[in-house]
Amino acid sequence: MYMHGSSLINDKGHLEIGGVDTIELANKYGTPLFVYDVALIKERAEQFQEAFREEGVNYQVAYASKAFSCIAMFQLADELGLSLDVVSGGELYTAIQAGVPMERIHFHGNNKSLAELEMAVESGIGCVVVDNFYELKQLGHICARHDVKMDILLRITPGVEAHTHDYISTGQEDSKFGFDLESGQVDQAIQLSLLDPHINLLGIHSHIGSQIFETSGFVMAVEKIFEFIEKWREELGFTPSVLNLGGGFGIRYIEGDTPLPVGEYVRKMVHVIKEKAAAHRMEIPEIWIEPGRSLVGDAGTTLYSIGSRKEIPNVRHYLSVDGGMSDNLRPALYQAEYEGILANRADEEATETFSIAGKCCESGDMLIWDLPLPKASHEDVLAVFCTGAYGYSMANNYNRIPRPPVVFVEKGEAQLVIQRESYEDLVRLDLPLKQVMKQM
Numbered sequence: 306m307y308m309h310g311s312s313l314i315n316d317k318g319h320l321e322i323g324g325v326d327t328i329e330l331a332n333k334y335g336t337p338l339f340v341y342d343v344a345l346i347k348e349r350a351e352q353f354q355e356a357f358r359e360e361g362v363n364y365q366v367a368y369a370s371k372a373f374s375c376i377a378m379f380q381l382a383d384e385l386g387l388s389l390d391v392v393s394g395g396e397l398y399t400a401i402q403a404g405v406p407m408e409r410i411h412f413h414g415n416n417k418s419l420a421e422l423e424m425a426v427e428s429g430i431g432c433v434v435v436d437n438f439y440e441l442k443q444l445g446h447i448c449a450r451h452d453v454k455m456d457i458l459l460r461i462t463p464g465v466e467a468h469t470h471d472y473i474s475t476g477q478e479d480s481k482f483g484f485d486l487e488s489g490q491v492d493q494a495i496q497l498s499l500l501d502p503h504i505n506l507l508g509i510h511s512h513i514g515s516q517i518f519e520t521s522g523f524v525m526a527v528e529k530i531f532e533f534i535e536k537w538r539e540e541l542g543f544t545p546s547v548l549n550l551g552g553g554f555g556i557r558y559i560e561g562d563t564p565l566p567v568g569e570y571v572r573k574m575v576h577v578i579k580e581k582a583a584a585h586r587m588e589i590p591e592i593w594i595e596p597g598r599s600l601v602g603d604a605g606t607t608l609y610s611i612g613s614r615k616e617i618p619n620v621r622h623y624l625s626v627d628g629g630m631s632d633n634l635r636p637a638l639y640q641a642e643y644e645g646i647l648a649n650r651a652d653e654e655a656t657e658t659f660s661i662a663g664k665c666c667e668s669g670d671m672l673i674w675d676l677p678l679p680k681a682s683h684e685d686v687l688a689v690f691c692t693g694a695y696g697y698s699m700a701n702n703y704n705r706i707p708r709p710p711v712v713f714v715e716k717g718e719a720q721l722v723i724q725r726e727s728y729e730d731l732v733r734l735d736l737p738l739k740q741v742m743k744q745m
């Protein structure tokens with residue numbers, strides 16, 4: 306079995322992460338439980354930054370916090386020198402609560418509300434990644450009212466199809482995100498930005514999709530942008546001083562997934578930008594990226610207790626766990642695949658194939674369809690690997706299942722960073738039916 310980061314099998318035959326026995330974690334905090342290998346997050350952040358440093362360019366690595374956001378994660382990102390990409394008032398509020406520097410926050414989203422834009426301006430965030438004409442106009446008004454000049458990037462769709470699942474592909478022309486390059490929308494947005502005294506247009510943003518294993522899509526996006534740079538310079542007097550190429554760097558969920566080392570993505574991007582900048586006789590712009598999954602994805606493992614079993618002879622052997630699509634929506638949403646092991650018998654050979662079912666009232670609530678395991682029963686704890694990105698952050702209360710807690714582990718220490726939701730939490734916002742309704 307492939308082991309990520311600091312994961313190993315200890316002398317009790319248990320899965321250990323960050324020097325902590327996962328069975329002890331399951332006993333202490335209960336299951337389901339998200340466990341994050343902090344050393345692996347640190348290593349990835351360093352690999353991204355090191356690649357930029359070696360290339361000698363100005364850069365920002367912004368953690369795409371949609372992958373997993375909570376106060377402790379934001380504080381860790383800050384400690385690692387990462388900027389933050391937020392996409393909602395909720396993520397921004399979390400960043401404020403975490404006490405991270407506002408000037409390193411980039412605000413994304415295809416439909417930011419006026420209240421969210423107001424909040425972003427009032428809290429003095431570093432940059433708004435403007436997605437559409439409506440937002441550009443509203444942001445200008447809000448900045449005028451507050452008498453501030455806001456740095457912005459314009460999000461463009463470069464017309465590049467990333468080789469990934471349709472639902473996580475965003476760079477193609479037919480996308481809800483950003484200004485379309487080919488039809489002249491970007492030119493118009495640049496003009497409007499330059500005319501607005503409360504807007505400071507720093508540059509261009511492009512994000513082509515997610516879980517990408519090659520560099521060709523990023524190269525094509527850069528080439529596309531540079532096709533237009535000459536025109537913007539001559540006709541509009543605008544040269545981007547920042548190019549943000551988004552995130553999307555893939556990770557290894559299962560055997561057969563072949564991500565590049567993260568530094569490779571960076572180096573390839575930087576090389577093509579340097580080459581194109583030289584050809585256009587322009588200064589190398591500052592390069593920003595926004596990795597989410599590649600910073601936290603394989604650092605996360607979910608521990609589940611196995612409950613009921615159902616064997617249909619010659620058809621399938623189901624094992625049900627105490628979570629499911631309520632803590633990991635990705636298999637149901639994208640047919641995402643995962644690997645797992647029995648955390649308490651991690652040293653035993655697999656002898657059977659099981660299908661891992663969640664506990665939600667949905668046939669589609671399956672976490673893994675065919676997982677080789679030793680003969681497993683309700684005594685066992687299942688560890689599902691690579692659940693660190695878009696697991697907790699897309700968790701939900703379907704069937705009124707409380708969301709699991711999250712612990713960070715490193716060097717033999719465990720720290721609870723999100724508590725388990727309680728039944729009281731679940732009804733906290735509910736109000737009782739009024740008497741008059743009961744009589745109707």
Ligand SMILES: Cc1ncc(COP(=O)(O)O)c(C=O)c1O
Binds near residue numbers: 475516554595597694
């Ligand atoms: C604009 C933007 N930036 C960054 C990301 C992060 O992507 P990933 O988690 O694949 O690195 C996303 C999500 O796909 C995104 O939409």
Ligand SMILES: N[C@@H](CCCC[NH3+])C(=O)O
Binds near residue numbers: 371473516635
């Ligand atoms: N939530 C997605 C990725 C979308 C990222 C945001 N644009 C996933 O789990 O893979």
